[in-house]
Amino acid sequence: MKAIETCDLKKYYRSVRGIDGVSFSVEEGDFFGFIGPNGAGKSTTIRTLLGLIEKDGGEARVFGLDAAREKEKILTRVGYMPSDTIFYSGMRVREVIELSAKLRKKDCKKAAEELCERLDLDKNKKVEALSFGNRKKVGIVCALQHSPDLCILDEPTSGLDPLMQREFFNILEEKNREGMTVFLSSHVLSEVGRHCRSAAIIRNGEVIACDSVRALGHTGVKKVSLSGFKGEIDLDGARDIKREGENVRFLYSAPPKELLSVLSGLEFSDVNISDPDLEEVFMHYYVKEGGAK
Amino acid sequence: MTLYLHELKRGRLSLIIWSAALSFMILICILIYPEVGSQMDEMSEMFANMGAFSEAFGMDQLGFGDFLGFFAVECGEVMGIGGAIFAALMGISALSKEEKDKTAEFLLTHPISRTGVVFSKLTALLTQILILNLAVGVITALGILIIGEEPDGKKVFLLLLSYLILQVEIACVTFGLSAAIRSKGIGIGIGLAMALYFLSILANITNELEFLKWITPFTYTEGAYIVENVSLDWKYVAVGAVLTAGGIVLAFLKYRKKDIL
Numbered sequence: 001m002k003a004i005e006t007c008d009l010k011k012y013y014r015s016v017r018g019i020d021g022v023s024f025s026v027e028e029g030d031f032f033g034f035i036g037p038n039g040a041g042k043s044t045t046i047r048t049l050l051g052l053i054e055k056d057g058g059e060a061r062v063f064g065l066d067a068a069r070e071k072e073k074i075l076t077r078v079g080y081m082p083s084d085t086i087f088y089s090g091m092r093v094r095e096v097i098e099l100s101a102k103l104r105k106k107d108c109k110k111a112a113e114e115l116c117e118r119l120d121l122d123k124n125k126k127v128e129a130l131s132f133g134n135r136k137k138v139g140i141v142c143a144l145q146h147s148p149d150l151c152i153l154d155e156p157t158s159g160l161d162p163l164m165q166r167e168f169f170n171i172l173e174e175k176n177r178e179g180m181t182v183f184l185s186s187h188v189l190s191e192v193g194r195h196c197r198s199a200a201i202i203r204n205g206e207v208i209a210c211d212s213v214r215a216l217g218h219t220g221v222k223k224v225s226l227s228g229f230k231g232e233i234d235l236d237g238a239r240d241i242k243r244e245g246e247n248v249r250f251l252y253s254a255p256p257k258e259l260l261s262v263l264s265g266l267e268f269s270d271v272n273i274s275d276p277d278l279e280e281v282f283m284h285y286y287v288k289e290g291g292a293k
Numbered sequence: 294m295t296l297y298l299h300e301l302k303r304g305r306l307s308l309i310i311w312s313a314a315l316s317f318m319i320l321i322c323i324l325i326y327p328e329v330g331s332q333m334d335e336m337s338e339m340f341a342n343m344g345a346f347s348e349a350f351g352m353d354q355l356g357f358g359d360f361l362g363f364f365a366v367e368c369g370e371v372m373g374i375g376g377a378i379f380a381a382l383m384g385i386s387a388l389s390k391e392e393k394d395k396t397a398e399f400l401l402t403h404p405i406s407r408t409g410v411v412f413s414k415l416t417a418l419l420t421q422i423l424i425l426n427l428a429v430g431v432i433t434a435l436g437i438l439i440i441g442e443e444p445d446g447k448k449v450f451l452l453l454l455s456y457l458i459l460q461v462e463i464a465c466v467t468f469g470l471s472a473a474i475r476s477k478g479i480g481i482g483i484g485l486a487m488a489l490y491f492l493s494i495l496a497n498i499t500n501e502l503e504f505l506k507w508i509t510p511f512t513y514t515e516g517a518y519i520v521e522n523v524s525l526d527w528k529y530v531a532v533g534a535v536l537t538a539g540g541i542v543l544a545f546l547k548y549r550k551k552d553i554l
Contacts, residue, residue: 013554050402053552075404082402086395088303102295103403142399 001064003028003150003181004049010057011044018044020205021058026183026198028063028149031176033192033199033213034185035282041205042185043083046154050080062150076104079148083155085139087127093138094123100142108145115141118167132159140168150181157191169195193278201285208285217275221284222259225249228269235262240283251276251284296405300417304383311379312425315371316432322367323436326360360442365452365516372429372456373514377486380422380460384467384540385474385482387414388548393477397553407549411472415541418464426457448520455514455525462510462533462540463489469543472551507532 004026011018019041026032036042047053048060051071060067062074087096097116101108116123119137127138136159143151151172157165173195176182186192192199193213200210209216224238226248233241237254252259263271276284388411391397400410430453437444467482474481493511495502506512506529513529 013552047553052398052401053554054550072404072406075402078402080402082398084395085399087399088396089394090303099295099299100399100403103400103405105295 001028002026002061003030003063004032004183005061005064006045006049006059008058009045009048009055009060011048011053012056017041017205018053019048019202022202022205022207023058024200024207024210026181028181029176029179030198031173031182031196032184033196034183034202035187035189035192035199035278036202037187040202042202043154044205045202046080046152046183046185050075050078050152077149079143079146079151081136081139081143081151081153081156083158085135087135087138089126089128091127092123093121093125093127093130096127096138097123097141097145101145104146106146111147112141112145115144115171118171119164133161133164136160137164140171144171144175147175148180150183151175152183152185154185155187156184157186157188165191189277189279189282199278201282203285213278216278216281221251221253221276221280222256223249223274223276223280224252224259224263225272225274226266226268226270229266231267240280251280253284294413296400296410296413297417297420300387300414301420304417304421307383308421308424311375312428315375315379315425316428318371318375319368319429320432320436322371323364323433323440326363326442327440329363361444361448361520362516364444364449365520368433369452369456369514369516372453373459373511374486374490376425376456376460377463377490377511378483379425380464381467381482381486382479383418383421384464385471385478385485387418387468388471388544389474390477392475392553401553407551408545411545411548415465415468415544418468419461422457422460422464426453426460429453429456445523448523451519451523451525452514452516455519458525458530458533459510459514462537465537465540465544467540469540469547472544472547475554510536 002025004024006025007023009022010020012020022041022045034042034045044053048055049062049067051067051074055068063077065074067074088099091099093116097108097112101112115121119140121134121137121141125134127135130138136156140156143153153172157168160168169191172182172184182196184192184196196213198210198212199216200207201216202208228246229248230246233248233250235252237258238250238252241248241250243249254262259273386393391400401407433449433453437449463486467478467485470481470485471478489509490511492505492509493515496505496509496512510529510533513526513533515526518526
């Protein structure tokens, strides 16, 4: 069964486009990245899946359940961490975590205790006294303490220090190995490239690519690095040219034979041809679709 | 039940302050009665003959020298205006505060239906109003015992009941509006409560504006009618009940479909 499935999902805020025909699916047990810049429609898609906003068209299903009509059933199986984690002022961290568990009618004390310890979270502090990063930690505990089947994370690592980011992804990977599906919305492409097995790229409210992270790298674009190159790159199909002294790096979209033929006519001391990383893939889709800003 | 208890806990400080403030004012009003009561005998005729002013506050029909007359006017002002503002503030912010404080996302991504949220918040709101009125009722009884008055208990009960019904109506109407707005709407709440109060004064001053009596819930809290008839004016209460139901239905319908941005 698919953990998430959307088909031509649409949402407009009056006449302003939120998402316009989002279609993708996430397999159960996957570690899925949802990539796009601010305003692309990531949060709108997530909010529709969670029943926070009503869709204007299309379909959204979570574990086969309709996101609009069966949201309570869906939410029993989902943990969610919003990008901006805000809790009831005046409450202590412990009380917020307990409230979240009670709203789920579950006893999550043991799991909450363990998560707080791993994230080095002081449960006796008042939530308004917490830094942004510590509020994020409370959000992580609330999203994971009930052992959900699907965890939806919206920009989860902003505000977390590198050590905490590593511990956070360790926890996610452990839970993922135990069967939890992870849906990670982010514009930090390196973390998606490092941790996700599949990903979708969203641009201007539409999913423009959805595949395994490895397959997304096979875009027909090659990353070419030349060392000891003194000349100028003046090739059709070359872009994102970056020069540091005699080292030149660029992306090249053309058949491999043509690339080799062109390179054989250039003077350089070393060459490296590889698939681009996720960031470069992302830029490739944006430039190709004319969406780069 | 979790959300209901959470709401009561969140609102307890406000409830304590409002209950203490209104109870204190009522108690002071009752305790000063023996002192001013005798002077009131002379003044009540003057109060009853101030034309439109007397009519506006129902003083043309109530004797100030009589404890019930004094209680109905003085305590009516305290519980009428004070209680209405409390009810309006609690009602208007009940649902909207979640969006204003940005806690709606936390709450509504737990497995609780929108209908469940509205129901829990409504019952918590009504419980708070009931607690405030019980506190005022107990303090009223205590005050009457202290000054040794023996007013008709049923009349006192009906006066207090009318304020309770007024607060429930205002709370439910503002609760319905709360589902439709995204700000806390404190201005809307207080503005509505005060507007309804002044409509009742206008309706009492001139016959041309008597139709306003059907709009404002302050009509059925008029002490003169209650003391004279030992009953509420149920036709106005019935209109209020319709508005109360309208507010509740609006809240359920609007919040079920509301986008949480």
